[in-house]
Amino acid sequence: MTDLDRSGPSTRAVHAGEGPRGVHDPVVNPLVLSTTFISDPDGQGPLLYQRYGNAPNHVLVEARLAALEGAEDAVVLGSGMAAMACAVISVVSAGDHVVATDAIYGGTRALLEKELPRFGVETTFVDFSAPGWRDGFRDDTKLVIGESPSNPLLRVLDPRPIADEAHARGAVVVFDSTFASPVNARPLEHGVDLVMHSATKYLGGHSDVTAGVIAGSRALVGAVRDRAKVWGPTLDPHAVWLLERGMKTLAVRMERHNRNGMAVAAWAERHPGIARVHYPGLASHPDHAVAERVLDGFGGMIGIEVAGGGEGAARFVRALKLAKLAPSLGGVETLLSEPRYTSHAGMSPERRAANGIRDGFVRVSLGIEDADDLIADFDQALRAAAVPEAAAAD
Numbered sequence: 362m363t364d365l366d367r368s369g370p371s372t373r374a375v376h377a378g379e380g381p382r383g384v385h386d387p388v389v390n391p392l393v394l395s396t397t398f399i400s401d402p403d404g405q406g407p408l409l410y411q412r413y414g415n416a417p418n419h420v421l422v423e424a425r426l427a428a429l430e431g432a433e434d435a436v437v438l439g440s441g442m443a444a445m446a447c448a449v450i451s452v453v454s455a456g457d458h459v460v461a462t463d464a465i466y467g468g469t470r471a472l473l474e475k476e477l478p479r480f481g482v483e484t485t486f487v488d489f490s491a492p493g494w495r496d497g498f499r500d501d502t503k504l505v506i507g508e509s510p511s512n513p514l515l516r517v518l519d520p521r522p523i524a525d526e527a528h529a530r531g532a533v534v535v536f537d538s539t540f541a542s543p544v545n546a547r548p549l550e551h552g553v554d555l556v557m558h559s560a561t562k563y564l565g566g567h568s569d570v571t572a573g574v575i576a577g578s579r580a581l582v583g584a585v586r587d588r589a590k591v592w593g594p595t596l597d598p599h600a601v602w603l604l605e606r607g608m609k610t611l612a613v614r615m616e617r618h619n620r621n622g623m624a625v626a627a628w629a630e631r632h633p634g635i636a637r638v639h640y641p642g643l644a645s646h647p648d649h650a651v652a653e654r655v656l657d658g659f660g661g662m663i664g665i666e667v668a669g670g671g672e673g674a675a676r677f678v679r680a681l682k683l684a685k686l687a688p689s690l691g692g693v694e695t696l697l698s699e700p701r702y703t704s705h706a707g708m709s710p711e712r713r714a715a716n717g718i719r720d721g722f723v724r725v726s727l728g729i730e731d732a733d734d735l736i737a738d739f740d741q742a743l744r745a746a747a748v749p750e751a752a753a754a755d
């Protein structure tokens with residue numbers, strides 16, 4: 362394991378957490394479905410019961426995730442929301458206050474706005490990219506939640522000043538790092554206490570497993586484990602096994618996602634059928650300098666504003682052949698969505714526009730296909746989108 366401590370992310374993604382292997386042992390970690398394990402006479406044992414998360418498949422994948430994040434410990438749970446919810450309730454109690462980024466995943470916003478007030482916990486949403494965000498803190502602030510890069514504008518946060526302010530006040534900082542994956546960002550290196558992932562996205566990588574992760578210090582992750590044992594969002598071992606399988610290719614997939622992101626964003630920025638491109642790898646992105654500092658890759662998520670607004674985007678999406686309309690991200694296949702119908706459906710068009718999401722905005726999760734093929738697909742769809750349908754039908 363000492364060699365693995367010095368190894369790169371590709372080696373860790375394949376090997377971290379493996380026990381010693383001898384001759385005649387299986388090369389691939391076996392799937393163990395047993396819900397329980399034979400204990401010592403006093404009821405103890407390293408492996409006891411699936412819901413406790415201490416079954417062999419969980420133990421291995423958690424060690425691998427911790428190694429990728431540079432964390433002491435990690436816990437894998439039934440979904441990204443299970444991970445975030447258990448992290449939040451492991452930190453706050455009735456009467457506590459939360460500061461959260463206003464560019465936050467819809468499920469996390471619902472947790473903070475609809476669920477936590479029922480338990481006496483209030484949240485203030487702030488724009489961490491604007492001066493004055495410190496005004497959102499209160500004396501009873503116990504938890505700070507960041508998310509970077511954000512959905513769908515790909516705003517990138519520098520965790521350091523946020524962590525410094527939080528720690529000066531005795532608060533814990535959680536970062537949702539789903540869009541980056543541990544290959545492109547390791548927020549714990551920048552002072553964050555807990556990093557959360559929807560492993561449904563890049564970590565799993567094949568759009569076939571729903572899972573979540575929390576990584577951090579042994580003490581903080583231990584508190585999350587204690588909550589999870591009682592609230593019960595265990596991940597089924599088969600899903601854990603699929604996650605482990607997907608993670609083996611994480612580093613090579615991210616290399617391609619990053620390359621496709623840069624190639625498609627640079628092409629899209631020059632295309633007359635696209636009004637604006639949002640990608641942290643472009644000099645035109647407001648957080649480009651921060652992104653260069655805190656990310657190791659700019660990722661496979663891009664936002665494009667199709668010329669012709671909502672109608673242009675509708676024609677564009679209908680004309681695509683390779684890229685598919687679906688509300689998830691981070692898989693090997695290119696998927697896209699229109700935030701006006703998905704994450705930001707609850708806002709009026711005016712409020713969305715005020716938040717930088719004009720009708721015509723399309724969020725693209727670039728897969729690992731060849732960039733030339735993706736560009737050709739987008740190009741033919743933009744051509745079709747530029748022609749009003751009546752004329753196109755002639």
Ligand SMILES: *Cc1c(COP(=O)(O)O)cnc(C)c1O
Nearest residue numbers: 440441442466537539559561572
């Ligand atoms: C998908 C997602 C989540 C929620 O994850 P689930 O696995 O769907 O529960 C949270 N945060 C971000 C940024 C996401 O993209």
